[in-house]
Amino acid sequence: AQRVTQPEKLLSVFKGAPVELKCNYSYSGSPELFWYVQYSRQRLQLLLRHISRESIKGFTADLNKGETSFHLKKPFAQEEDSAMYYCALTQSGSNYKLTFGKGTLLTVNP
Amino acid sequence: KAGVTQTPRYLIKTRGQQVTLSCSPISGHRSVSWYQQTPGQGLQFLFEYFSETQRNKGNFPGRFSGRQFSNSRSEMNVSTLELGDSALYLCASSADSLTYEQYFGPGTRLTVT
Numbered sequence: 001a002q003r004v005t006q007p008e009k010l011l012s013v014f015k016g017a018p019v020e021l022k023c024n025y026s027y028s029g030s031p032e033l034f035w036y037v038q039y040s041r042q043r044l045q046l047l048l049r050h051i052s053r054e055s056i057k058g059f060t061a062d063l064n065k066g067e068t069s070f071h072l073k074k075p076f077a078q079e080e081d082s083a084m085y086y087c088a089l090t091q092s093g094s095n096y097k098l099t100f101g102k103g104t105l106l107t108v109n110p
Numbered sequence: 111k112a113g114v115t116q117t118p119r120y121l122i123k124t125r126g127q128q129v130t131l132s133c134s135p136i137s138g139h140r141s142v143s144w145y146q147q148t149p150g151q152g153l154q155f156l157f158e159y160f161s162e163t164q165r166n167k168g169n170f171p172g173r174f175s176g177r178q179f180s181n182s183r184s185e186m187n188v189s190t191l192e193l194g195d196s197a198l199y200l201c202a203s204s205a206d207s208l209t210y211e212q213y214f215g216p217g218t219r220l221t222v223t
Binding site for chain 2: 043045097098
């Protein structure tokens, strides 16, 4: 069975500080990993996906298959980064069944 | 393009009743997925439809069912409602099976009393 674990329910940092949101997964096959974000009063939306290897809004995430992790990082947090972040996994080549972690609420304090 | 729309946005039902929720995907999107979101369990996959066929189903009882129409609009139905069915039901659409981005709707908040 596939599982996504986000160990921190809440994470609070100060503006300008580095931030790392942790995500660990268990999956026997070849996974595709994503980070979704939900800002206050907005819809859940895709932030980034590991296959794109891109940086979105200053965030990056590297898939570490050895540690089965896909941590989200940003060197300098901004207040507008405050949101709920969800790590999600799907089977490679099949995007239509996302398994989500329970989310981490990030608060960036001024 | 207009985003994914879900109707109704809020719904209150009584135990034992049934309910139908509707989702209109982004124009041109043929895949529609449904998720249940609760504080305890988080986001859980219900099922996914593509071109009117259910391709995958999550671990929910048979009381949860869905369908997709030829215009890609989708409905999900929950029969014999239980208190535990109270949740936010999210619908997401994507263009095809090789597109990894799912676009989510605002959700339908179902309260069962």
